Amino acid sequence: MDSFAALFAHVTPRARTFFSGNLCNTVEFGPDGHLHLFKAGVLTLTRTGADDLELREPTLLFFPRGRTHRFIVDPDRGADLVCATVELGGAEGNPIGEGLPEFVVMPLAGHPTLSPVCDLLVAEGFADGVGRQAALDRLFDYLLILIVRDVVAHGAVESGVLAGLADPRLAKALTAIHDGPGRAWTLEDLADIAGMSRTRFAELFRTRVGRTPIDYLTAWRMTLARQLLARGKPVKSVAAQVGYDSAAAFSRVFSRTLGHPPREVR
Template structure:
């Protein structure tokens, strides 16, 4: 079975789309009357000179207040404040980010290009404004993911692995084709590395063994598919398990509930 590698518009390996496709992003304008402004985890701030700063803390609500960067400094005013909640299998991307990212927009015109329309939607509200605000915040998150990956903002984890051209090839292969019969040798060959070099480098960058990462990715997809109502047998096949029984054992060990139980009632995430 050939792996359907996805490419970006410039013909290079697309390292993020297969994960972004699985993200579920909920956006609330923290300036609205229905949202607590103290719960905002994305701010666009401007100081007295007009310089702007973008801050995003993809954190649990209980941890937001510990990050001083998230809140306006004495000479700053908040132009945008949003509460962004991210779930879904692709949340592994968010978990790989630093706890808080602060970017001076004067140094990142690529981010500024999408932040300016976001500011406009807040300061000059028009019909369809909430929908535009939602979608622009989603684009901001995607561009921050690119920024973190390209700037090496993560010390270890998924983004760190995706930043490595050879390890990224193996990760994208796993993400795009979880049902493939992957072996360590096959993944190493996909990365263009020796078996030992691949295993060591993958563990150092991602923080998990290649086969451990593969197993967790398959099971995360399986949980999402089951919660969406898909049949246990078809999920087992989709995710590359040799039989429904093998799938049930692995799923129960990971989540503490059988696939049939998860299909009837969503299991609690350990993240």
């Protein structure tokens, strides 16, 4: 399994389409994650603390972690849009969202690999076929993965797990963690997988990912544990699955990491 597939297998980005059509009035969007595909017309994006951005060409606008923003359009011309809310997966301590920029703007003219999916989104969004909502949501899910891949490939991620996965050596260790969260990993184990000395591995990991290898392992375990608990798995079973010998030890780490005990997960 490649390094990104191992991550996405456990923490899956999801999109939910809520608008497709011609927008002809000013709209403000709340602090959820959003992904907008602007296709035609004229649109002005406003954000607190940032310059206004006027769009006239097909463009993707991505707010990974959510930020209030507003679209202003000419009511006579409007703007053709397809919009979705975004959940990157994993909720608290999300490893995908941590390293992404606060805002990503991608003119399609400069990202030709995204155009085929965007064309399908527009065609589906402006039609009225059976299964339209499901088709739009799945297309947006795929587009999210393409965007993350593109952002990493262009060096726009400076820290976090995505920055670590961009380094071939760290990617080997991170993939091992993602695939085997229940193993009793040591710093030496992970350094050996990366083909590096312990000291150099620990330094590079902290620089790229933003935390120590063992701290990241713990955070990853808690991300997976929260997902399992939300599905109704018993605490004892979850504890064993993510590498803890006792439910008590797991509960202490979970509470310290996420700020609430496992039993409060819904």
